[in-house]
Amino acid sequence: MKKTVSLFTCLFSLLLSAQTHVDFNRYFQDQTLRIDYYHSGNATDEWITLDNMYIQGTWAGNPAGLIQWYNMGKYAAKVYDLVSNNLIFSTGYSTTFSEYQTTGPAISGTSRTYHESVLIPCPKKRFLFIIEKRDKYNILYPVYKLVIDPSDYHIINESTKRTDDEIYPVVKNGDPHKTVDLVIVGEGYTQQDQETFKKDLDYFVHVFFSVEPYNSHRKKFNITGIYTPSHESGTDEPRQRRYRNTPLGSSFNTFDSDRYLLADNNKVIRDVAAQVPYDAVLVMVNIDRYGGGGIFNWQTVFATGSPLRDCVFLHEFGHAFAGLGDEYYTSDVSYEEFYPAGIEPTDPNVTALLDPQQLKWKDLVSPGLEIPTEWGKAVFDSLNHSMALLSKEKASVIQRLHDSNETPGAIRNAENNYNNRIFSLRAEIDSFLFNHPLKGKIGAFEGAGYQSEGLYRPTVNSMMHRFDMNDRSFGKVNERAIIKMIEFYTE
Ligand SMILES: [Zn+2]
Numbered sequence: 001m002k003k004t005v006s007l008f009t010c011l012f013s014l015l016l017s018a019q020t021h022v023d024f025n026r027y028f029q030d031q032t033l034r035i036d037y038y039h040s041g042n043a044t045d046e047w048i049t050l051d052n053m054y055i056q057g058t059w060a061g062n063p064a065g066l067i068q069w070y071n072m073g074k075y076a077a078k079v080y081d082l083v084s085n086n087l088i089f090s091t092g093y094s095t096t097f098s099e100y101q102t103t104g105p106a107i108s109g110t111s112r113t114y115h116e117s118v119l120i121p122c123p124k125k126r127f128l129f130i131i132e133k134r135d136k137y138n139i140l141y142p143v144y145k146l147v148i149d150p151s152d153y154h155i156i157n158e159s160t161k162r163t164d165d166e167i168y169p170v171v172k173n174g175d176p177h178k179t180v181d182l183v184i185v186g187e188g189y190t191q192q193d194q195e196t197f198k199k200d201l202d203y204f205v206h207v208f209f210s211v212e213p214y215n216s217h218r219k220k221f222n223i224t225g226i227y228t229p230s231h232e233s234g235t236d237e238p239r240q241r242r243y244r245n246t247p248l249g250s251s252f253n254t255f256d257s258d259r260y261l262l263a264d265n266n267k268v269i270r271d272v273a274a275q276v277p278y279d280a281v282l283v284m285v286n287i288d289r290y291g292g293g294g295i296f297n298w299q300t301v302f303a304t305g306s307p308l309r310d311c312v313f314l315h316e317f318g319h320a321f322a323g324l325g326d327e328y329y330t331s332d333v334s335y336e337e338f339y340p341a342g343i344e345p346t347d348p349n350v351t352a353l354l355d356p357q358q359l360k361w362k363d364l365v366s367p368g369l370e371i372p373t374e375w376g377k378a379v380f381d382s383l384n385h386s387m388a389l390l391s392k393e394k395a396s397v398i399q400r401l402h403d404s405n406e407t408p409g410a411i412r413n414a415e416n417n418y419n420n421r422i423f424s425l426r427a428e429i430d431s432f433l434f435n436h437p438l439k440g441k442i443g444a445f446e447g448a449g450y451q452s453e454g455l456y457r458p459t460v461n462s463m464m465h466r467f468d469m470n471d472r473s474f475g476k477v478n479e480r481a482i483i484k485m486i487e488f489y490t491e
Contacts, residue, residue, distance in 0.1 A: 022066040022067060022086070022087075022088045022089070024063035024064070024066065024121070025063075027081055027088045027123055027124060027125075028059070028063075028066075028088075028089075028121040028122060028123055028124060029121075029122050029123075029124055029150075030058055030059050030121070031055050031056070031057065031058065031059060031121070031122040032055070032056045032057055032058065032059050032060065032119055032120075032121065032122065032274075032277070033053060033054070033055060033056075033119070033120050033121070033122040033123075033148075033150065033155070034053065034054040034055075034056050034117055034118075034119050034270065034274070035050075035053050035077075035117065035118045035119075035120070035129065035148075036050075036051040036052050036053070036054070036115065036116070036117050036266075036267065036270070037049060037050050037051050037115075037116055037117075037118075037144075038051055038113050038114070038115055038116075039095065039097045039113070039114050039115075039116050040111055040112065040113040040114075041097070041101070041106075041111050041112075042101070042105075042106045042107075042109050042110055042111045042112075043101050043102070043106040043107045043109075044109075045111070046097075046101075046133075046143065048131060048143060048144040050146065051115065051267075052156055053148070053152075053154070053155040053156065054155065054156045054157070054158075054274075055122060055155055055156070055157040056160050056274045057160060057274065057276075057277055058176060058277045059121040059122070059176075059177070059277070060176045060177075060181045060277035060278050060279050061121060061177070061279060061489065062177060062178065062488065062489050062490060062491070063121075063177055064491070065488050065489065065491075066088060066089045066090075066121070067087065067089070067090050068090050068091055068092050068488075069484075069488060070092060070323065070484075070485075070488075071092070071138075071346055072092050072296055072297075072323035072346045072347070072348075073091075073092030073093040073094045073134075073296050073297055073323065073346075074093075074094040074095070074098035074133065074134050075092070075093055075094065075095065075098060075131060075132065075133055075134070076090055076091065076092045076093075076131070076132045076140055077089075077090065077091050077093070077118040077120065077129070077130070077131055077132075078090045078129075078130045078131075078132060079120055079123060079127050079128070079129060079130075080127060080128040080130070081123065081125065081127055082125065082126050082127055082128055082147070083125060088123070088127070089120055089121060089123075091118070091120070091297065092296070092297060092323075093118075093296060093297035093298055094295050094296045094297065094298055095114065095116050095295060095298050096114050096254075096262055096264065096295065096298070097112075097114040097116065098295075099255065099295065100112055100114070100255065102338050103255045114264070114266070115264075115265075115266040115267055116266060117266060117267075117270050118131070122150055123148075123150055124150065125150070126147060126148070126149045126150070127147070127148055127150075128145065128146075128147055128148075129145070129146045129147075129148050130142050130144065130145050131143055131144040131145075134346075136340045136343065137343060138343060138344070138345075138346055160271070160274040160275050161275065162228070162271065162272065162275060164228065164229050165226055165227060165228045165229075165272060165275065166194070166226070166227040167224060167225075167226055167227075167275060167276060168198065168201060168224065168225040168226070168227065169222070169223075169224045169276075170201060170202065170205050170223050170224065170225055171205060171218075171221055171222055171223035172222055173218075173219050173220065173221060173222055174222070176222060176277040178490050179220055179221060179222045179489070179490060180220055180221050180222070180279055180280070180486055180489045180490060181221075181222045181224070181276070181277050181278045181279045181280075182221060182222070182223045182224070182278065182279070182280050182281075182282060183223075183224050183225075183226060183273045183276055183278040183280070183281050183282070184201060184204070184205075184223065184224070184225045184226070184282045184283075184284050185225075185226045185228065185248065185269060185272050185273060185281060185282070185283050185284065186200075186201075186225065186226065186227045186228060186230075186284050186286065187228075187230065187235065187246055187247065187248040187250045187263060187283050187284065187285045187286065187301075188230050188232070188233055188234045188235045188244060188246045188250065188285050188286040188287060189227060189228075189229070189230050189233070189286045190229065190230050190231070190232065190233050191229050192233075193230075193233055193286055194227055194229075196286065197225070197227045197284075197286070198225075198227075200284060200286070200304045201225040201284070204284065204302075204304075204313055205223055207310045207313060207314070208223075208313075208314070208317075210472070211314060211463075211472045211473070211474070212473065212474070212479055213474075213479045213482050213483045213486070214482075217483070217486050220486055220489075220490045224276045224278070225284075226272055226273065226275060226276070228247050228248075228272050229247075230244075230245070230246045230247055230286075231245040231246070231247075232244040232245045232246060233286060234246070234285075234286060234287045235250045235251060235252065235261065235285050235286075235287050235303075236250065236251035236252065236253075237251075237252045237253070237289075238251060238252065238253045239252070239253050239258050247265065247268055247272075248263040248265050248268055248269050248272075248283055249263055249264040249265030249268070250262065250263040250264075250283060250285050250301060251263075251264065252289070252291055254293060258291075259290055259291040259292075260291065260293055261285060261291040261292050261293050261301050261302070261303055262293040262295075262299070262301050263283045263285075263299060263301050269281060269283065269299070279489055280297075280300070280320065280321055281299055281300070282299070282300040282301075282302070282317065282320075283299060283300065283301045283302075284302060284304060285301060285302065285303050285304065286304055286305075287303050287304065287305055288303075288304075288305030288306065289303050289305060289306055290303065290306035290307075290308055290309075290312065291303045291306070291312070292312040292313070292315070292316040293316060294315070294316030294317060294318065294319030294320040295319065295320060296319060296320060296323040297320065297323075298320060299320060300313075300316045300317045300319075300320040300321070301316065302316050302317075307469075308467050308469070310469075310472065311463065311467035311468075311469070311472065312467075314463050314472060314474075315463050315464060315467070318463060318464055318474065318478065318482070319464075321482065321485055322348065322478070322481045322482045322484075322485045323346070323347060323348065323481070323485075324347060324348065324349050324464050324474075324478055324481060324482075325345060325347030325348075325349055325350035325448065325449050325464070326350075326448070326449060326450065326464060326465075327349060327350070327448045327449075327457035327458075327459075327461075327462060327464040327465035328447075328448070328450070328464075328465050328466060329447045329448060329449070329450055329451055329452050329455075330384045330388075330452075338449065338450055339352075339449045339450075339451065339455060341454060342354070345449060345455070347449070348360065348361075348477065348478070348480075348481035349361075349448075349457060349458055349462075349464060349475075349477050349478050349481065350448045350449045350455055350456070350457060351444065351455070351456050352454060352455060352456075353371070353372060353444055353456050356371045356372070356444070359371055359444060361442065361458050361476075361477045361480075364442045364458070364476050364477055364480070365442050365443060365444075366441040366442045366443060369438075369441060369442070369443040370443070371443060371444045372443070372444045372445070372446055372456060373438070373441075373443030373444055373445050375436070375438060375443075375445045375446075375460055376432075376436075377445075377446055377447060379432065380429070380432055380433070380447075381452065383425065383428055383429050383432060384429065386425060387422070387425050387426070387429065390418070390421060390422055390425060391422065393418075394415075394418035394422070397414060397418070398411060398414060398415060398418075401414055429466075430466065430468070433460055433461040433465070433466050433468075434461065434466075434468045434470070434471065436460045436461065438460050439459075439460060439461070440459065440473075440475070441459065441460070442458050442459060442475070442476055442477060443458070443459075444456040444457075444458070445457050445458070445459070445460055458475055458476075458477035458478070459475040459477070462474055462475040462478060463475075463478070464478060
């Protein structure tokens with residue numbers, strides 16, 4: 001009996017390893033096949049309809065990493081060879097649409113359409129392309145299937161060159177197959193702003209390599225900036241009723257969250273990026289305001305001008321590149337069911353702690369720390385509660401002063417008074433986290449992923465939580481997740 005079991009185990013692991021090691025040259029040509037489609041729907045229904053397919057340049061990914069090792073992203077795209085029925089490529093990703101599905105309007109049935117792209121290495125022979133979606137238990141099931149013949153003349157095979165764009169290779173470390181290839185596309189830079197674009201590009205590349213683990217892995221990255229001229233400077237700010245004609249369709253107030261900045265013209269973003277081989281696309285938005293967004297294996301968007309811009313950039317790229325989750329839980333984010341209760345999140349840095357013995361970062365826990373870890377949450381929560389009350393009081397008092405036709409001077413005085421109190425309360429909240437006695441220690445701290453209870457984060461504070469200008473560290477758990485992803489693209 002024992003013998004049978006071990007034979008079975010051997011066979012099973014053999015099958016598994018056969019599944020994860022795919023011979024690139026046997027199945028693929030060294031070209032990128034871009035599959036564009038429209039994704040429509042609401043929280044319960046969705047439709048995928050094909051737009052176009054394109055053959056575009058060298059495959060930027062790692063020929064030795066064709067099957068994703070991670071289990072992240074709301075969707076997965078899979079490629080099956082139709083001669084052998086073997087899985088020969090898979091990638092996980094989330095999109096703006098997948099976030100839309102968790103918002104109020106989608107839950108109440110309003111359907112919307114988003115444009116999406118999947119990049120795969122171009123197979124040599126006919127293949128089955130499948131898009132899978134995660135159910136609420138995080139199990140993948142197919143939502144779209146298409147048999148594709150790579151020699152089909154409907155697949156567009158034209159030059160990717162665009163006349164007015166300019167390409168700046170800022171970090172060059174060689175073969176795109178063995179490096180992480182980032183492309184930073186400028187948005188909202190007019191012809192007069194081209195010098196600003198170059199300065200911003202250099203600045204953020206410097207910021208990128210100033211933190212770990214990027215600093216010690218700098219030889220593993222290629223970074224290219226692409227300037228594409230914009231008709232107007234800046235971006236859309238719907239709440240302020242300011243709209244700007246820009247090529248990539250970026251806008252604040254995504255899902256009615258004022259600071260959430262994303263870029264919706266996916267087709268243009270992909271056309272601009274396709275001029276170079278890339279693994280990840282970042283959209284750098286020329287505006288002096290706090291905001292950004294990052295969606296796993298989809299896009300990173302960041303505003304260049306706020307005092308917290310470095311942190312925004314690093315934080316959003318953490319979401320997009322390594323699938324890191326948000327570690328904060330007091331915010332105006334508009335997701336209603338982002339993490340279903342009682343289900344372990346796929347994010348490497350957020351856990352529901354369903355079994356403390358199986359904590360996914362168990363091996364990194366600091367000696368002597370209990371799981372879950374007491375961190376003075378009640379004190380932190382009461383500070384945040386006071387902040388919420390004070391902001392509310394400010395709004396109603398100012399409104400009352402306006403209604404009773406007080407002088408502008410009196411209103412300004414009242415405003416300044418509240419702002420000072422808010423400022424000092426914010427400093428107290430910052431200090432609680434930034435100077436916490438458990439700073440840097442790894443445990444399981446309750447409060448993460450927009451939820452005060454039932455979700456846990458690995459450190460009291462990190463780059464995925466509250467921005468500390470004097471300490472831009474991600475913490476060991478997040479660093480490990482980032483390094484694993486770098487290795488996936490390079491080894
Ligand atoms: Zn975030």
